[in-house]
Amino acid sequence: MADYQEAPLATRPKTLDPNEYFNVSTDQRRVEQSRAALRAELKRQYQTQLNNPHRKELIEDPALTRWVYARANPYTYFRPTFKTSLLGAMFGVVPLFALYFIFKTDRDRKEAQIKAGTLERKFSLSS
Amino acid sequence: MRTCQSVRQQQPVNMAGVGFRRWAVALSKGKGPGISGLLSGCRAASGVTKDSGLGPYPKTPEERAAAAKKYNMTVEDYEPYPDNGEGYGDYPKLPERSQHERDPWYQWDHPDLRRNWGEPMHWHFDAYIRNRVDTSPSPVSWSSMCKQLFGFLGFMLFMFYVGEKMPAYQAVAPKQYPYNDLYLERGGDPEKQPEEVKHYEI
Numbered sequence: 082m083a084d085y086q087e088a089p090l091a092t093r094p095k096t097l098d099p100n101e102y103f104n105v106s107t108d109q110r111r112v113e114q115s116r117a118a119l120r121a122e123l124k125r126q127y128q129t130q131l132n133n134p135h136r137k138e139l140i141e142d143p144a145l146t147r148w149v150y151a152r153a154n155p156y157t158y159f160r161p162t163f164k165t166s167l168l169g170a171m172f173g174v175v176p177l178f179a180l181y182f183i184f185k186t187d188r189d190r191k192e193a194q195i196k197a198g199t200l201e202r203k204f205s206l207s208s
Numbered sequence: 209m210r211t212c213q214s215v216r217q218q219q220p221v222n223m224a225g226v227g228f229r230r231w232a233v234a235l236s237k238g239k240g241p242g243i244s245g246l247l248s249g250c251r252a253a254s255g256v257t258k259d260s261g262l263g264p265y266p267k268t269p270e271e272r273a274a275a276a277k278k279y280n281m282t283v284e285d286y287e288p289y290p291d292n293g294e295g296y297g298d299y300p301k302l303p304e305r306s307q308h309e310r311d312p313w314y315q316w317d318h319p320d321l322r323r324n325w326g327e328p329m330h331w332h333f334d335a336y337i338r339n340r341v342d343t344s345p346s347p348v349s350w351s352s353m354c355k356q357l358f359g360f361l362g363f364m365l366f367m368f369y370v371g372e373k374m375p376a377y378q379a380v381a382p383k384q385y386p387y388n389d390l391y392l393e394r395g396g397d398p399e400k401q402p403e404e405v406k407h408y409e410i
Contacts, residue, residue, distance in 0.1 A: 089347040092309050115282045123280060123326035127317055140325070143260065144280065148329040151262045151299045158264060160293025 262297040271298075279328045289331075300328055306336035306343040 087093045095101060130140045159165070194200040259278070265288055266272040275298045276286035289296035310322040317325045321337060335341045346353065384407040387393070391402040 090344050092305075092345060094311055112282060112284050116285070119280055119282065120324065120327075123324060124317075127325035142325055144326050144329055146256055147260065147262070147279070148331075148333065150256045151297065151331070154262060155295030157262060157295070158293070158297040159295040162293040165293050 262299060264297055265291040266298050275300075280326055281328055296331070299331055302328060302330045304330075304332075304343060306341055307338050308336075308342045308344050 085093075085097055087097075127140065130136060191200065263271075263275060263278070266275045272286060272288075273283050275288065276283045279286065279300050281300060285300075287301045288298050289301045307322045310316075312322070316322050323329070330336060332341075336343070348356075388402045388405045392398060396402055
């Protein structure tokens with residue numbers, strides 16, 4: 082296993098990462114333990130609710146609720162800075178005016194050509 | 209379960225008027241989520257409570273610890289998005305890895321999403337599900353892939369453009385018809401002798 086090479090389209094799984102087993106300081110072990118404790122607590126809560134024979138309703142996931150709430154309310158903590166104003170202008174304001182001008186000039190030019198009789202009316206489907 | 213605001217002391221006032229005024233004030237302030245909050249001045253205890261939703265960017269270590277606890281993460285792992293005014297608040301910044309990269313053999317609580325219950329979700333979780341964006345390592349580096357694709361497309365576009373400007377085709381000549389350029393078929397006088405049309409040279 083020492084010369085394990087992961088498949089081209091996969092990342093190395095955590096259990097095969099040599100840093101998990103060698104050169105692990107006590108601090109890292111402590112952090113890993115607290116992470117495992119959190120995960121175990123969540124598992125316990127979920128399994129208790131899942132295997133409760135009297136449960137009739139869906140198991141509500143607070144992480145999901147928080148995620149949905151966060152994604153639905155970005156304007157609570159929105160602040161107009163340089164970057165956000167620039168992005169807003171680039172995506173909201175500039176296309177409006179730019180497209181108007183592009184279409185208007187193109188169509189005016191075509192109209193002038195038609196009036197002058199110089200428009201080349203080909204039979205191709207694309208123009 | 210409904211929890212109303214504090215009870216007023218006994219006063220000989222028009223209760224309907226007081227209630228209406230309080231409701232109007234609460235309506236304008238927009239307290240509480242949903243219709244239940246607007247209509248009655250009290251709010252329901254379901255849904256996101258004030259502390260469990262998105263909070264402001266944590267500035268002090270205590271705020272960071274509280275936010276990490278809220279999101280079920282260790283304090284070392286918890287890293288909020290930088291405070292740019294982009295609306296993230298205190299939501300944690302998780303590594304940009306799609307669900308494709310998670311262990312397919314582990315017994316996840318939600319196997320199709322490869323996620324356990326209660327695990328903090330990435331801000332762009334809906335983009336990283338297994339039907340969508342895949343951040344797995346590719347066989348060739350990104351720059352190499354870009355160069356190959358755009359190089360090929362650019363080359364083809366360039367060659368087609370050159371072909372439009374400088375067309376190259378087989379030499380052609382006007383069509384040659386027999387019988388003196390079809391003299392009789394074209395309505396020529398049968399009595400008269402047509403002029404000889406020769407399409408060859410010896």
